[in-house]
Amino acid sequence: MINIDGSYGEGGGQVLRTSLSLAAITGQAVRIERIRAGRKKPGLAAQHLTAVRAVAAICHAQVKGDTLGSTSLEFVPRSAVQASQYHFDVTAAQEGGSAGAVTLVLQTILLPLAIATGNSEVTLRGGTHVPFSPPLTYIERVYLPLLRQMGVVAEVKLNAWGWYPQGGGEVQLQVRGNSKLSEINLLEKGELQQVRGLAVVTELPSHIPQRMASRAENLLSQAHLKATVTPSREKGIAPGAGIFLTAKYANTRAGFSALGRIGLAAEKAAEMVCAELLNFHDTGAPVDVHLADQLLLPATLAIEPSQYRVAEISTHLTTNAWVIEQFGVAQVNIDVSEKVVAIAPLPQIPNLKSYKPKFQT
Numbered sequence: 066m067i068n069i070d071g072s073y074g075e076g077g078g079q080v081l082r083t084s085l086s087l088a089a090i091t092g093q094a095v096r097i098e099r100i101r102a103g104r105k106k107p108g109l110a111a112q113h114l115t116a117v118r119a120v121a122a123i124c125h126a127q128v129k130g131d132t133l134g135s136t137s138l139e140f141v142p143r144s145a146v147q148a149s150q151y152h153f154d155v156t157a158a159q160e161g162g163s164a165g166a167v168t169l170v171l172q173t174i175l176l177p178l179a180i181a182t183g184n185s186e187v188t189l190r191g192g193t194h195v196p197f198s199p200p201l202t203y204i205e206r207v208y209l210p211l212l213r214q215m216g217v218v219a220e221v222k223l224n225a226w227g228w229y230p231q232g233g234g235e236v237q238l239q240v241r242g243n244s245k246l247s248e249i250n251l252l253e254k255g256e257l258q259q260v261r262g263l264a265v266v267t268e269l270p271s272h273i274p275q276r277m278a279s280r281a282e283n284l285l286s287q288a289h290l291k292a293t294v295t296p297s298r299e300k301g302i303a304p305g306a307g308i309f310l311t312a313k314y315a316n317t318r319a320g321f322s323a324l325g326r327i328g329l330a331a332e333k334a335a336e337m338v339c340a341e342l343l344n345f346h347d348t349g350a351p352v353d354v355h356l357a358d359q360l361l362l363p364a365t366l367a368i369e370p371s372q373y374r375v376a377e378i379s380t381h382l383t384t385n386a387w388v389i390e391q392f393g394v395a396q397v398n399i400d401v402s403e404k405v406v407a408i409a410p411l412p413q414i415p416n417l418k419s420y421k422p423k424f425q426t
């Protein structure tokens with residue numbers, strides 16, 4: 066049994082989710098204590114509980130402590146990850162509903178399903194564009210294209226937008242199984258090829274996305290970046306707004322977002338997201354602060370070592386590296402002065418062809 070201290074570093078939900086993914090992939094049992102001790106309201110919230118249930122479903126795990134608010138969890142996988150059709154609902158995990166991020170649940174099961182035998186299709190319900198998590202637009206335009214470079218083939222379809230606090234969004238995920246992951250080497254981002262964006266509202270007037278889009282296009286063109294931002298009015302169960310930009314470079318992609326809220330002018334949201342993009346562009350680094358922590362797990366599953374240069378070293382990055390090392394599946398070295406992350410997978414897990422998960426009987 067691997068023991069993980071959930072209060073380590075960032076002390077957030079990612080410690081739990083990475084542990085769950087690695088438990089499913091390696092077949093190792095894991096106990097996590099002090100879950101989300103670094104947060105105002107520690108323990109399992111609806112999104113985390115849904116992630117526990119989702120990973121348990123795909124590897125038939127025996128689980129103790131899977132209740133809302135629980136600060137400790139024991140998770141014992143009992144089979145290899147099963148490719149299949151699944152349905153997970155964050156909103157239903159909590160009385161009165163939840164806008165917990167489906168994208169975080171999606172990331173927890175994606176790599177286990179990608180290396181399973183056979184294809185999977187997953188329907189996820191909950192928040193699709195909510196604070197402190199990757200918006201679905203980021204998953205679609207940044208995360209999955211980068212994973213595709215590493216050999217993971219998956220697609221998402223947004224059936225309904227889900228914002229904070231109502232949630233109620235729906236995403237369809239298709240994952241091709243039997244993936245063999247290859248390493249990623251991203252030290253230079255290459256030429257900027259395209260900046261594109263989506264300014265969207267649900268249940269709000271169409272002048273809002275138009276104002277967000279035209280302010281963003283103007284600001285980016287003042288900075289000599291040619292951008293196309295599409296205003297769009299979509300159907301949703303509640304009002305919501307956001308602007309999502311993607312910068313595509315010769316070797317990489319990066320994504321930025323600003324979510325609307327009452328009292329925040331449409332133009333201000335556009336200014337915030339453009340400032341993020343321009344800051345990133347100026348760093349010269351190929352990997353944005355969020356992708357930096359999200360690429361660690363796929364790099365761990367690759368056959369050869371990976372390395373990439375990041376715009377910023379976050380505690381999410383250093384904490385996720387620590388979790389991976391606790392499972393003994395890779396060595397992660399973070400060169401703070403060069404901002405280069407190097408991941409050396411250890412032989413017991415990749416090459417996944419010869420990899421045999423350990424199961425308890």
Ligand SMILES: Nc1ncnc2c1ncn2[C@@H]1O[C@H](COP(=O)(O)OP(=O)(O)OP(=O)(O)O)[C@@H](O)[C@H]1O
Nearest residue numbers: 077078079101104197198199200203322355358381
């Ligand atoms: N705007 C964003 N775009 C892309 N990814 C994001 C964005 N904001 C946050 N993320 C990613 O979402 C993840 C959040 O991890 P974190 O541990 O904070 O999860 P959490 O379950 O929401 O935690 P908690 O509720 O405990 O704060 C990280 O991988 C982070 O990089």
